[in-house]
Amino acid sequence: MAGKDVPVSPLAPKRQPKVPAVPGVRFATAEAGIRYKGRTDVVLVLLDDGSQAAGVFTRSKCPSAPVDWCRENLAQGKARAIVVNSGNANAFTGLKGRDSVALTAKIAAKAAGCKAEEVFIASTGVIGEPLDATKFESVLADCAKRAADGPWLDAAKAIMTTDTFPKAVSRKAKIDGHEVVIAGIAKGAGMIAPDMATMLSFVFTDAPIAAPVLQALLSKGVKGSFNAITVDSDTSTSDTLMLFSTGKARARGVPEITDPNDARLSGFKRALNALLLELSHLVCKDGEGARKFVEVRVVGAKSARSAKRVALSIANSPLVKTAVAGEDANWGRIVMAVGKAGEPADRDRLDISFGAIKVAEAGARAASYDEQAVSDYMKGEHIVVTADLGLGRGKATVWTCDLTKAYVEINGDYRS
Amino acid sequence: MAGKDVPVSPLAPKRQPKVPAVPGVRFATAEAGIRYKGRTDVVLVLLDDGSQAAGVFTRSKCPSAPVDWCRENLAQGKARAIVVNSGNANAFTGLKGRDSVALTAKIAAKAAGCKAEEVFIASTGVIGEPLDATKFESVLADCAKRAADGPWLDAAKAIMTTDTFPKAVSRKAKIDGHEVVIAGIAKGAGMIAPDMATMLSFVFTDAPIAAPVLQALLSKGVKGSFNAITVDSDTSTSDTLMLFSTGKARARGVPEITDPNDARLSGFKRALNALLLELSHLVCKDGEGARKFVEVRVVGAKSARSAKRVALSIANSPLVKTAVAGEDANWGRIVMAVGKAGEPADRDRLDISFGAIKVAEAGARAASYDEQAVSDYMKGEHIVVTADLGLGRGKATVWTCDLTKAYVEINGDYRS
Known part of the structure; x- marks a missing residue:
């Protein structure tokens, strides 16, 4: 499991790309010991005040507790922290699952200095096993202290299950002549992966784009990318793809975007769609057992x-x-x-x-x-x-x- | 291919059942050399005058030429001969495929002494390869001479592709107090099998049941049997299940059945459904690589x-x-x-x-x-x-x- 003894996919990129920092986004990984030993299994992402969020989730009628949580909190559009763990999907865990998510959010909120509803959570791994969120207690506070603006590959590694290589990519785009950056990580492999280890992906930008616009861009962008890949037709209970904007590029003169049809967004849309496509292709290329x-x-x-x-x-x-x-x-x-x-x-x-x-x-x-x-x-x-x-x-x-x-x-x- | 070097499925019946003759049904197998060497690959079934036919076919939008042929000729409800070959599915063969089916029917009609439209045809094996029907010329005439009322397993073997064991079963039932027999053969494995080697099944009874009644029984009977099995979700271009009645039991006092709701049919329905279920389960149990x-x-x-x-x-x-x-x-x-x-x-x-x-x-x-x-x-x-x-x-x-x-x-x- 977790790629142990499994050779790296022959379809993996020959060289890992250099992914730049996204102003307003910091993160750290840790070993919470959820299931795996001797490897990181949790990442805490901190987002500066004013960050906006959008998301698309599994269409499964049996979604995981974290998916329920994210859907509920997305309504208010703000985000300050993200907790992602591997090893346990916290799916089909009933009331315990809900309690576990609430406790995780509480711990993360304390570490990040924000409200619980500004915390987004995703879990990947075995399903049906209760997830002991108390394991995050000391770990997340420490992550918050260590949080830095890189390296992205560490974050991508912490969320891997049967993935054989970490997936992190970036793009640059211009809005009204000013450069913005988009960076994202993903884990796969598609809708497969043992015990529905899930497709998870998190994408970040410093562009000052309002939550409803982010949502419109993301909902459209997934059609030709993450909603156009399949490894084995099995849809996870936990599929989660989220897009966050910190707005930090505002300081460099990038205008606030509040309309998804704003003509100044065209370059950003192209860059975002290209990034989503690349990430989704990496997920396919790391499909379990994939050779082609x-x-x-x-x-x-x-x-x-x-x-x-x-x-x-x-x-x-x-x-x-x-x-x-x-x-x-x-x-x-x-x-x-x-x-x-x-x-x-x-x-x-x-x-x-x-x-x-x-x-x-x-x-x-x-x-x-x-x-x-x-x-x-x-x-x-x-x-x-x-x-x-x-x-x-x-x-x-x-x-x-x-x-x-x-x-x-x-x-x-x-x-x- | 054709089960060569592949061990018999561990789920195969420990003993092959004895399948009795169905009065009015005779058949013989031969080596036409369509694709395989050193094994039978064609069966000719002769049905006595007055035999009725019903059928259900693949829902594929790209059906094989034989499926088109059977659908067309079923309208008249009469059947006198059936030709089934393995090794070539005669699917996606364009105009050549239609010509090949017509020539096969002509050859079989001559051998059986009937009209071409009273011949039903099914083919299983590689698709996209033109099927040289001239190979049936001498073979079918000889089959007609040798045709006998058994053994069923020989017929079941001639239509195998990647099947690891032949599938033939029977049931007895009573109609109005008189015994009738139902016997059938099938090949699989489900909707899988290389190059869509296809699910084919042919069931025969001596009960005097009119074609529209046969069709009603079959259409209903497949729901809980052949339409409730799957090996790998891949639907063949050639799936064919046909039910034929010779009416020979009339001579033993079995009444003519012309209404599907005739109460005297209840035992026959049960027996037919049990036979369809058993045959469909055998197809599953011989799914490629099946162990469970x-x-x-x-x-x-x-x-x-x-x-x-x-x-x-x-x-x-x-x-x-x-x-x-x-x-x-x-x-x-x-x-x-x-x-x-x-x-x-x-x-x-x-x-x-x-x-x-x-x-x-x-x-x-x-x-x-x-x-x-x-x-x-x-x-x-x-x-x-x-x-x-x-x-x-x-x-x-x-x-x-x-x-x-x-x-x-x-x-x-x-x-x-």
């Missing part, structure tokens, strides 16, 4: 919504994913996945390509089909599958990873 | 429809299936799968049991939780998972198998 990163493009659908459903049907198909693992350009399985999606599709108009190589057209094997060329292509690390439904102009892209024996091993052996 | 047979019961849902969706969400979850493979009573993953189903669910009312052992109640770990007892239970071959949503009276049961490394191996290495 798979991009599924569906074009020619009746609508964008329909295209996305077909793309997810392909990306979630165990037969497609095992074929990619076996470096097999098995386009018959793509046909199958298009057919089972339940969306408008006409077998006799369907074209399928792997990379730039067309393998099927108009409902049959392509005349130009070259087994050797496509076999060579399948040996790569980044596989692009395109299905052209030939019906309309709807399109969508989703990302996933292959399904290998290591996935079964990690998830079948987790508790034994 | 998993029964998922959902009770207390808002409706039966809702219960079935939740049950399928559990049964299709890779995390649930790998946990079962690892003999891990990981009820947290059941919570996750209930939560992601999108159906009404209340975390704090949810109870979960493995076998008779309650592991979670009212949204938290059961007070009586005994890890050792549940671990012992998970070592068994037949695992029953029950989720009580505590909301209403809707219930449903579905069946699946575990997800093992062998599944990935079989499906990742198929063509390499």
Whole structure:
């Protein structure tokens, strides 16, 4: 568990990026001993006064206690502290779970010098086990003292479960000619990970953007990124993606943004979306047992919504994913996945390509089909599958990873 | 492929049942050399004049050419011959596929002495490869000469792809005091199997039941059997389940049945449903790489429809299936799968049991939780998972198998 004895994903970035400080954001990590031994398992993030928050959460009908807590407190839009722990998801823990979250918030509020409702909490790890929040007591006070504006990778490491590498990225953008910074961390791997270890991600900026605007940007930004990735179709009880603004860039002349349609936001939106996309791709690339990163493009659908459903049907198909693992350009399985999606599709108009190589057209094997060329292509690390439904102009892209024996091993052996 | 070098599923029946002849049904198998060498790959079934037919087919939007053919010809309700081949699914083969089906029907009609539209066809195996129907030419004429009323296992073997054991079962029933027989064969494994090798099943009875009645019985009967099993959530392009009646029992005094609500049908319905259930369970038990047979019961849902969706969400979850493979009573993953189903669910009312052992109640770990007892239970071959949503009276049961490394191996290495 927690990546022990599991080699780092071959899809991990060759070099970790340098992530700059975000003015107004400080953090520290610690070993609270929640479940793991000899590694950090909690991070406390402190946000300067005036920070704003937005969030999107799991659609699960059985959300974790921390998800309930965050949803409730997001209404007031302010944030001063974030506590994230790994090792225990505090999910399906009943009344005890709620008490544990409340106690965590109380401890963090004391350490940060803020109100409990200004504390946001996320937990990842085993579910159904009560989380003993008293373990945070001494730890968080100490974290608050040590809090600094880096290094981000330490924070990313503390929240890992079966992740094999920490995920931290950044972007710079200009608002009205003034530079702002965006930095974020994530852990995965997608909706999988043992005991639903959860997808968690926290993104920060010094831009002075009001909470409702942050929420609008985030809700839109996830559509093409975190809501377009899948590792195994299993949705966690704890998925949490939050975006915080400290507003510190105000001091450098960046104007206050209170309207999501403000034209001065265009560069920031692009940078934010690029950051969300990169983080979400890193989650896919660290999918349990992943050896290949798979991009599924569906074009020619009746609508964008329909295209996305077909793309997810392909990306979630165990037969497609095992074929990619076996470096097999098995386009018959793509046909199958298009057919089972339940969306408008006409077998006799369907074209399928792997990379730039067309393998099927108009409902049959392509005349130009070259087994050797496509076999060579399948040996790569980044596989692009395109299905052209030939019906309309709807399109969508989703990302996933292959399904290998290591996935079964990690998830079948987790508790034994 | 075709089960070569793959050990027989440990869930296979210890003894193959003796399946009696069905008056009016004769068949023979042959080696047409479609794809496999040194094994039978085609079966011709001859039905006496007056036989009636019903069928249910894949919901795929990309059905195979034989599925299109069967759907079209079912309208007239009569059947005289069935040709089933393995090794090539004749799916996604465009115009060539249609021509190939037409030629197969022509050859079979000649051999059987009937009209082409009285021939039903099913194909299973690789998709996208043109099927050379001329290979049936000499073979089917010879089959017609050799056709006999048994043994069923030979027919079941000829249609296997990655199946590790042939599947043939029977039941007896009484209609108006007179005995009739029902016998059927199937191949799987579910909606999985390499290159969508497809679920195919053919069931025969000598009862004089009209086609519209057969169709009503079959459409209803699949709901709790073939439409309640899943191996990996992948729907084939070729799924075909057909029910034929020869009417030969008329000679023994069995009355003609022309109304699906005829009270004299009750015993037959029970027997037919039991046979469909047994066949569908055999398909699950031969799911690729299966080591455990998993029964998922959902009770207390808002409706039966809702219960079935939740049950399928559990049964299709890779995390649930790998946990079962690892003999891990990981009820947290059941919570996750209930939560992601999108159906009404209340975390704090949810109870979960493995076998008779309650592991979670009212949204938290059961007070009586005994890890050792549940671990012992998970070592068994037949695992029953029950989720009580505590909301209403809707219930449903579905069946699946575990997800093992062998599944990935079989499906990742198929063509390499």
